[in-house]
Amino acid sequence: MYRLFLFLLFFTLSLFGRYDAAAVKMCPAFDNMKHTKNTGHVVLHPEESYTVLQKHKGQMLLLLKGENPAQRWVDEECFSEESKNTESKKKIAYTKHTKKYENSAKHQDLLLALSWHNAFCETHRSRKECQRSLFSFGKNSYREDRFVLHGLWPQPREKVYCNVAQDLVSLDKHRQWNRLPEPELDAKLKxxxxxxxxxxxxxxxxxxxxxxxxxxxxxxxxxxxKAVRLTEQVNRSKVSQFFLRNMGKSVTLQQVRYQFDSSFGKGAGKRVELRCYNGLISELWLHLGSEGDDLASMLKNGKAIYSRCQRGIVDRAGYGR
Incomplete structure (x- = not known):
């Protein structure tokens, strides 16, 4: 009876000790007090309310419904007003830095990464962009017979996250891309x-x-x-036609580079790198120089590159080769 009384007392105190509080900054929510594990890469988001179970030595235990485990530990500063003021200053600084950076464009080497979408979907079948329409009736969509844009990367490759706030870097690295800000683009470009x-x-x-x-x-x-225009130039070239003619076949790096030379000038092919996965050509990496507005001149000014992949299959649309 005494033990039951103590249990009920503890349960009642715990129940009434709970309260909801709004986070003031983005924080990872850990499984344990030592912050050594975060199952599911759970992150708190500013201005969202969370149930606080207890405080202990500068940390707070939260109840996050729908997560496993549901009880998570975060730093107390995630909910402090002082931290909120600091975060506001950081956001203001980020905005100012971004605007300043936008007005200081510099010429630099770039790497244009183009994916062969069919090969990408062989190993990413659950991705939304790999779902085919029920009404396609065997016809290839735009993305299934052209190169698609993966990214345009300023060089060197280590040059990333310029003037980006740490909370956004954390979201990106944890692949919570839906919580990243939408780039400001006009309707036509979108x-x-x-x-x-x-x-x-x-x-x-x-x-x-x-x-x-x-x-x-x-x-x-x-x-x-810039990224869209460069991608379109490849898809209007002999390179794209060559890949269409050879779907389901194996092609060599030498053949691909020859097509680039034919389309964009002698020596352009030396700036092209094949990326392969499980025998399939998955991407083309184009190493572009800093000078020029079109692909031909940018390839001419790029660096000659060694390609580890020397041969690969041009994958057809659909699963299986």
Missing amino acids: EELSKVMPGVISNLHRHEWIKHGTCYGSGAQNYFE
């Missing part, structure tokens, strides 16, 4: 980007802007306009 980058439906464009676009040297509109 439509064009959705066509050449099927991954927009999975918020790939938000990831690419935060990680790489912020280092481009100008705003999102200019960054994605």
Whole structure:
């Protein structure tokens, strides 16, 4: 009876000790007090309310319904007003830095990564951009017989997250791309980007802007306009025609580079790298120089590159080779 009384007393105190509080900053929610594990990469979001179970040594135990485990530990500063003021200053600073950076465009080497969408979907069948319409009746969609945009990456590759707040970096690294800010693009460019980058439906464009676009040297509109135009130039070239003719067949790096030379000038092919996975050509990486507005001149000024992949199959639409 005494034990039952103590249990009921503890349960009652725990129940009444609970309260809801709004987070003031983005924080990871850990399974334990030592912060060594975060199952599901759960993150708190500013201005959302959470149930607080208890406080202990600068930490708070929360009840997050729908998560497993549901009880999570976070730093107390995630809910403090002082932290909120600090975060506001950080956001203001981020906005100012971004605007300043947008007005200081610099020429730099770039890497244009183009995916062969059919090969991508062989190993990413559950992705939204890989779902085929029930009314396609065997006809290939735009993305299934052209190269699609993966990204345009300022070089060197280590140059990422320029002037980006740490909370956004954390979201990106945990692949919570749906919570990243939408790049500011006009309606026409949004439509064009959705066509050449099927991954927009999975918020790939938000990831690419935060990680790489912020280092481009100008705003999102200019960054994605450049990426779209360069992708379209490849898809209008002999390179794209060559891949269409050889779907289901194995082609060599030498053949691909020859097509680039024929389309964009002698030596262009030396700047092209094949990326392969499980015997399939998954991507083309084009190493572009800093000078020029079109693909031919940018390839001419790019760096010659060694390609580890020397041969691969051009995958057909649908699953299986």
